[in-house]
Amino acid sequence: MSASGPAPSPDGRPGARTDTRAVPIGWRGRLSPRPGLERVRDSLGAIAQIVIAATAGFAFAHYVLGHPAPLLAATVTISSLGLVRDARPRRVLETVVGMILGILIAELIVAAAGIGWWQLGLTLTASLLVARFFSPQPAFAVAAAIQAAIVMVIPASVPFLRLIDGVIGGVAALLVTALVPRSPLRALIAGGTQVFAEFDSAVATLVQGLRRGDRGRAERGLEKARALQAPIDAWRTELESAAAIARLSPFLRRQRAEFDRQERIRGQLDLASRNLRVIGRRVVYLCDDGVARPIPAGLLAELGAGARLIADALGDISYEPAAREAVRSVAARLDPGALASGSSSVDLNLIGALRPLAVDLMTAAGTPAADARAALPRA
Structure with a gap:
């Protein structure tokens, strides 16, 4: 028998029991005032x-x-x-x-x-x-x-x-x-940050699958990578809306360059997510034998860290140089020939699949496409 006794009622009287079942658990978050206030703020x-x-x-x-x-x-x-x-x-x-x-x-x-x-x-x-x-x-x-x-x-x-x-x-x-244009920049940054968070989650799950040789975890990572397309497309719609309003409104013309930068990041992340799906399929195949593969796992994890810096650059362009260098340092090591010792051809194919992902992320961070490709070792 519990020694704590019955819970006090809301007015402080002992012995009264509060019925926590009165509101279903799934509705408690909806009844919280914070989401409502956020909706009001976003709709002002x-x-x-x-x-x-x-x-x-x-x-x-x-x-x-x-x-x-x-x-x-x-x-x-x-x-x-x-x-x-x-x-x-x-x-x-x-x-x-x-x-x-x-x-x-x-x-x-x-x-x-x-x-x-x-x-x-x-x-x-x-x-x-x-x-x-x-x-x-x-x-x-x-x-x-x-x-x-x-x-x-x-x-x-x-x-x-x-x-x-x-x-x-x-x-x-x-x-x-x-x-009286709606100021879309805050919403664009929030939407892009959410997409990057989902991208990071997919990368992290695939990395765990490689480090543990866990096919089930690799399959979950592939599912997350496949689910990225819908939020990326929604982000594109928001960017197109903002750009169209900026072309018409004299009050948003100064933000055109920022909208173009955001679209560059979104477009390259779209390509990166497609490459991540290719990587995910290869990771699932590799993890079928249950063998841990720390080298490609580490390289993919470092590319994910670079992507997080690009996400920070959505709201602060000063993060772009750090993001470029972080991805470039990984790209310089993506040499299948140098990593061939003790690796199967399938493992090397995975290393090769990381190369276009690195190019996409470097380009998203502002590196010209030609320079991004030149940063890779010759295969």
């Missing part, structure tokens, strides 16, 4: 854009043009901007076009047949079919249908007045995209 730029565009569009339509209830001037801006990170002007424009298309179809049907339940069904069918014809994006068709439904449900005294409101909302959204 998007929220500012939406509020400014929606209120400006509504105010212009209502006070300047005299529209009594310009609802669509606000809804079009909210739907086109959204809270997603991909706020490229082209994506915003495509969404705006989809919504205006839906409004136009609805206005034409209202003018010809009036408002009613079957007119609503006809409007939704027509807007969805036409939108799907013009765009492969499902969101384009959904945006068109939503705005068309609003037109059918909320009557207006003046024909095509809501179409004008929709155009005003779309113009407001595009102007805000350029004049």
Whole structure:
């Protein structure tokens, strides 16, 4: 029997028992205020854009043009901007076009047949079919249908007045995209750092498999390497969005060079991850015999350390020289001939597979591609 006695209640009275099962364990982290605050912080730029565009569009339509209830001037801006990170002007424009298309179809049907339940069904069918014809994006068709439904449900005294409101909302959204841009650099660095962390985890697991001759661990490392493509592609989308906004916005033009540097790192890490998958397959094959291979394990671990320095360089360019030298020092030792003593041809193939990985990492750290290849010993 425990001597500690029953746990005190939250108000300090002994003997009362707190039911920790009231909230499932999986939900405790979600109920913590920290993730919510982080989401709010990350969305402040998007929220500012939406509020400014929606209120400006509504105010212009209502006070300047005299529209009594310009609802669509606000809804079009909210739907086109959204809270997603991909706020490229082209994506915003495509969404705006989809919504205006839906409004136009609805206005034409209202003018010809009036408002009613079957007119609503006809409007939704027509807007969805036409939108799907013009765009492969499902969101384009959904945006068109939503705005068309609003037109059918909320009557207006003046024909095509809501179409004008929709155009005003779309113009407001595009102007805000350029004049009040979301600052994407912090999100880009965070996204890139996360990708590098997953890359490092894959490398570390493969290194452990080599050091222990553990095929199961090597297979887990290969699985992690294969899983890298999705976050790398998501990072690319964020970079494309940032670059597109910077081309349009005068406030982000100074960051163009930084976006280009980030894209260089991302592109080379993409190639490095593909080479890591090749290395992972060879490591799995090698570990089939259960023999430890400390030499290639050490070389791969050193390349992983260089990759961590490149990750640090995402937020601080001053780390790039150290990253270049760290990878270069490993590349200079990737000579299959010098390591041939006591090694099988399969082991030497693994050493050879590390060479393009080293080139990719050196290039990611800012080394010109020709210089990076020249740093390798002649095979």
